[in-house]
Amino acid sequence: MKALIKSFTVFMLTALPLMGSAQSVNYAKSLIKEGKYLEAAKQLRPLADGGNAEAQYMAAKLFFEGKGVAKNVNQGIKYATLSANQGYEMGVCALYDYYSSANNNIKAFSVLKSYTDRFPDLKVAIFTGFRLFNCYLEGKGTTKNEELGWELFEKNNDYEWNMKNMAGFGERYWNYKAEQDGVSDMFDYADYLYCNYYKTKYYELEKFISEEKCKTKTDWAEEADNGHAWAKAKLAEIYLNENNPQRAYALAQLAMGQGSCLAKEIFERAEKSINRMIQSSSTNNNSSRAYSSGINSSAKTGFYKVNKYRTSATDVILTKIDVGKSYTTITLKYRNNTNGARRLTINPNTHVEYNGRTYRMTGNSVPPSGIMVNGNGSYEFTISFPQIPSNGSDGFNLIENGSWKFYNITY
Structure with missing residues (x-):
């Protein structure tokens, strides 16, 4: 009976009309x-016998699986070998997969190694390359060699796809790279790359973690809770982008304490944002208290009666003070009561006098070249200082050194 089926199969595979090679393969x-x-x-048999490598591979698969033909391993090996001998990637894979499924890993690797040596492009091809580097990483059919395995992984033509889709290879790869550079894991490795200006590799790792490991803010928060300084810095960046610089400032400060280079940049950005932002608060008789969150539970902002502290001819009004953990930001409004445009500039020697000490301005929101304010217009700006240790009721002086002064500021 088996002989009859085999004869019938051969007859059926040889007795068919021929089309163009590519057309027939696509039809098959x-x-x-x-x-x-x-x-x-x-459709496939005459094409395979005629030397079409893709048809040979497809015929091999049918014989290996017994689909449309009687299952015949020898015929499968024959056609897969014919395909592989032409350097056809999937033909090589068919041979490898057969021996691998038969638990003959040594033979599977031997076949794979032979063809990838014979056809060097197959070492970096998507499917043969993956099988090859996986053999070295797992020690499958050969001596385990992680260094060579990851080197082949990096060179693979579909490196990014393998990184994302191949059974956790991406995370394994980055942890391996971290270990090679003496870093504990890929999160710390990201900050290591950032600190050492390996920006191309840094952005590659950042993209991987963002797309595969930390897709949401909750994911970042979990990694931050696990103690990763870089994750804290990234979470701070998320808060900063959500217009919550106070929370960003606090997280970045914690991450800086753990030595994160990225955190330092986020901290500085958050501080500048705090210095420039106008915090909303309720007003009661032109004077109120509001509490800022995330930096210091006792941080206060204050609103002031119009002109209460103005002592110079220039029309500048103090509107708010924000006292944080390591900074003091003062918000003022310049009003141009003339008909023509006027340039507002801030003297770099602007400072605060408190309790016999001078606190120098660390920054302001007015460009160094100044800003033009139209006639009868106004412009609100901020000036920042290191934290002034006033308790809000003992008063301090703000001196612009040129245009205006405020004395005995309380809040």
């Missing part, structure tokens, strides 16, 4: 997709 693919394996086999 469509038949296989529809589950019409016998019809596909009829």
Whole structure:
């Protein structure tokens, strides 16, 4: 009976009309997709016997799986070998997969190594390359060699796809790279790359973690809670982008304490944002208290009666003070009561006098070249200082050194 089936199979695979090679292969693919394996086999056999590498691979698969033909391992090996001998990637994979499924890992690796040496492009091809570096990483059929395995992984033509889709290889790869550079894991490795200006590799790792490991703010928060300084810095960046510089400032400060280079940049950005932002608060008789969150539970902001502290001819009004953990920001409004445009500039020697000490300005929101304010217009700006240790009721002086002064500021 088996002989009869075999004879019938050979007859059916040889007795068919020929089309163009590519056309027939594509037609066979469509038949296989529809589950019409016998019809596909009829199309493939003459093409395979005629030397078409793709048809040889497809015929091998049918014989290995017994679809449309009687299962015949020897015929499968024959056609897969013919395909592989032409350097056809999937033909090599068919041979490897057969021996691997038969638990003959040594033979599987030997076949794979032989063809990738014979056809060097196959070492970095998507499917043969993956099988090759996986053999070295797992010690499958050969001596385990992680260094060579990851080197082949990096060179693979579809490196990014492998990074994302191949059974956790991306995370394994980055942790391996971290270990090679003496870093504990890929989160710390990201900050290591950032600190050492390996920006191309840094952005590659940042993209991987953002797309595969930390897709949401909750994910970042979990990693931050796990103690990763870089994750804290990234979470701070998220808060900063959400217009919550106070929370960003606090997180970045914690991450800086753990030595994060990225945190230092986020901290500085958050501080500048705090210095420039106008915090909303309720007003009661032109004077009120509001509490800022995230930096210091006792941080206060204050609103002031119009002109209460103005002592110079220039029309500048103090509107708010924000006292944080390591800074003091003062918000003022310049009003141009003339008909023509006027340039507002801030003297770099602007300072605060408190309790016999001078606190120099560390920054302001007015460009160094100044800013033009139209006639009868106004412009609100901020000036920042290191934290002034006033308790809010003992008063301090703000001196612009040129245009205006405020004395005995309380809040």
